[in-house]
Amino acid sequence: MTKKHRAAIVGLGMAHGQHLQSLRDLKDRVEIAAAFTPSVERRGKFARTNPDIDVSRDLDGILADASIDVVLVLTPPGTHLDLVERCAAAGKHVLLEKPIEVTTERATRTVEAMERAGRRLAIMLQNRFREGSRRLAVAMQAGELGPLISGSTSVRWWRSPEYFAQPGRGMKARDGGGVLITQAIHTLDLFLSLTGKVDRVAAMATTSPLRRIDTEDVVGAAIRFANGAVGTIDATTVAYPGFPERIELACEKGTAVLTAGDLVIHWKDCRAERVVSDQGSGGGTDPMAFSHKGHRALITDFLDSIDEGREPEVSGRRALAVHQLIDALLASSERGAPLTI
Numbered sequence: 001m002t003k004k005h006r007a008a009i010v011g012l013g014m015a016h017g018q019h020l021q022s023l024r025d026l027k028d029r030v031e032i033a034a035a036f037t038p039s040v041e042r043r044g045k046f047a048r049t050n051p052d053i054d055v056s057r058d059l060d061g062i063l064a065d066a067s068i069d070v071v072l073v074l075t076p077p078g079t080h081l082d083l084v085e086r087c088a089a090a091g092k093h094v095l096l097e098k099p100i101e102v103t104t105e106r107a108t109r110t111v112e113a114m115e116r117a118g119r120r121l122a123i124m125l126q127n128r129f130r131e132g133s134r135r136l137a138v139a140m141q142a143g144e145l146g147p148l149i150s151g152s153t154s155v156r157w158w159r160s161p162e163y164f165a166q167p168g169r170g171m172k173a174r175d176g177g178g179v180l181i182t183q184a185i186h187t188l189d190l191f192l193s194l195t196g197k198v199d200r201v202a203a204m205a206t207t208s209p210l211r212r213i214d215t216e217d218v219v220g221a222a223i224r225f226a227n228g229a230v231g232t233i234d235a236t237t238v239a240y241p242g243f244p245e246r247i248e249l250a251c252e253k254g255t256a257v258l259t260a261g262d263l264v265i266h267w268k269d270c271r272a273e274r275v276v277s278d279q280g281s282g283g284g285t286d287p288m289a290f291s292h293k294g295h296r297a298l299i300t301d302f303l304d305s306i307d308e309g310r311e312p313e314v315s316g317r318r319a320l321a322v323h324q325l326i327d328a329l330l331a332s333s334e335r336g337a338p339l340t341i
Contacts, residue, residue, distance in 0.1 A: 011074035022296035063090040088117035102176025111316035122312035123319040126294030132263030146252025151231040158242035170213030178215030184235040200224040205333035
């Protein structure tokens with residue numbers, strides 16, 4: 001029988017709800033030992049709605065507590081490197097909210113800090129754990145669909161003025177980037193996990209006149225995969241009222257269409273295989289309008305990785321691939337020319 005883990009939540013912003021609900025579902029495996037935020041207002045609100053959890057004012061005390069072996073870091077991206085380095089020094093395993101950091105260089109340092117410490121680092125890119133995503137991953141990895149010929153993804157979401165009213169939201173100083181690293185990263189990570197490496201991109205990115213931000217909110221790109229297949233990436237947060245994200249993989253034996261969590265495989269022998277999900281998208285006015293099931297499944301894998309002495313499925317090292325793709329898309333747009341990754 002594996003031991004019960006004790007976890008601390010660091011950061012009580014918009015993202016913490018799905019994490020908290022998932023940990024409560026997994027109460028037989030993990031105890032929520034403490035929660036921390038520097039915000040007095042957020043501490044008070046969290047304490048009122050979660051009176052059973054110790055809301056600490058002392059992060060150093062949490063890290064010094066040897067009984068706490070897991071820390072969930074749910075803070076803004078630019079704080080991740082420092083916090084993860086502190087967790088690594090304290091011998092904690094870390095589940096980190098996406099993205100890893102604001103730049104790939106800082107993301108790499110974050111990953112390396114945990115690797116040096118010999119602790120597990122998982123990144124919350126939970127779309128890989130939807131039922132449709134899992135089935136499509138098996139079909140692609142086992143070669144059921146045959147070689148990829150064309151692969152495209154579309155993230156046509158909407159974010160309201162209220163969303164961008166939060167100080168720093170949509171600014172490079174806080175978020176590191178716009179639609180690619182903040183919103184579309186989930187779909188792009190899943191896309192890469194299904195298709196394999198993208199080795200060439202020709203992208204255009206811009207900032208719409210809808211909001212006062214300094215990051216991109218409209219991106220279009222042509223891409224080429226390592227096997228020679230070609231496709232497109234379309235990502236934006238200006239598409240009112242917001243639509244489910246979509247991945248389409250045209251392969252030798254059929255075409256798979258993944259719309260949010262719903263999968264349809266159109267086999268060339270005229271079969272149609274369907275996997276229907278009720279997990280939602282979060283692509284509209286409410287960014288958190290989706291089920292916590294993906295979070296719970298990823299956290300379960302994270303706990304399993306600790307108990308089994310293996311890497312998490314969405315490890316920090318593996319999640320660096322989507323950061324490298326995002327860098328290439330933005331660099332191609334800035335240079336006005338195709339770029340080989």
